[in-house]
Amino acid sequence: MGQTDLVVTDRPTEIVLRVRDPACFLVRASREADCEVRLEELLHRADDRIVEVVSFMDASVDRVNSMAVEEPSVADARLVGDGPDGCLFEFVVDEPSVSGSLAEAGAMTRSVAAASGVGRLVAVVPSGVDVRSVLEAFQRDYPDSELLAQRERDPPIRTPQGLHVALAGRLTEKQFEAVETAFRLGYFEWPREHTATECASALGISQPTFSQHVRAAEKEVFGVLLFDKKEDWGRGGAWQFDRLKRFSPIYLTAPRRWILQTPVSGSRS
DSSP states (O other): OOSSOOOOOSSOEEEEEEEOOTTSHHHHHHHHTTSEEEEEEEEEOTTSOEEEEEEEETOOHHHHHHHHHHOTTEEEEEEEEEETTEEEEEEEEOSOOHHHHHHHHTOEEEEEEEETTEEEEEEEEOTTSOHHHHHHHHHHHOSSEEEEEEEEOOOOOSOHHHHHHHHTTTSOHHHHHHHHHHHHTTTTSSSOSSOHHHHHHHHTSOHHHHHHHHHHHHHHHHHHHHHSOGGGTSSGGGGSSSSOOOOOOGGGTSOTTOOOOOOOTTOOO
């Protein structure tokens, strides 16, 4: 586990792990497809399933889809985008992942990247949580992993992650899907790249219903921005449930070059 002293501190602790364990789907996929894999975003859905948005650089859509279909932890796979450098997939995960393992131990995943069967994972252990217990729990699930580094961090104040935490649970799944689709299709651009009717059609709902969901979501978002207490932004809501309670619109960080695609055939429901 390394020689670094592992203690409980009064500040968040960032830990960096090297993961070679094939039980980690992203690590195994990077080796089998000989590509670079990156976890772009995480989302805890209203039905308690986990959504992972993952980019695969220099990997074909068919290759990634076949791996996802064969992966027991992936309940559904959807092609989000296909660009010149690779592809972007959305996975619905109904079994523990590396992020889930860390969250159950009390930590929050910040990033996961893998290449050639070796992954690098960065997570934050909040103040008051024993770093050693987090690592021991993680290594029970992924024995072929090791601690590379740990460092104390200042408590987050008004960070994007803190905002995501403040929004967790505020939006319904339908509201999130509406604003996610609107953002992806350029509805919020000026001039708009797609109309409300076109966004509604992509979701299979009526235009008035789409607009209602978007307006309700906007109200919640601006309510958090304008009126919520600052203290709520960066505190431990991201790790206060049995999985990851991190809310984060996936296309805020996904590369703009990704092109909207339809669901991939062969995915399990």
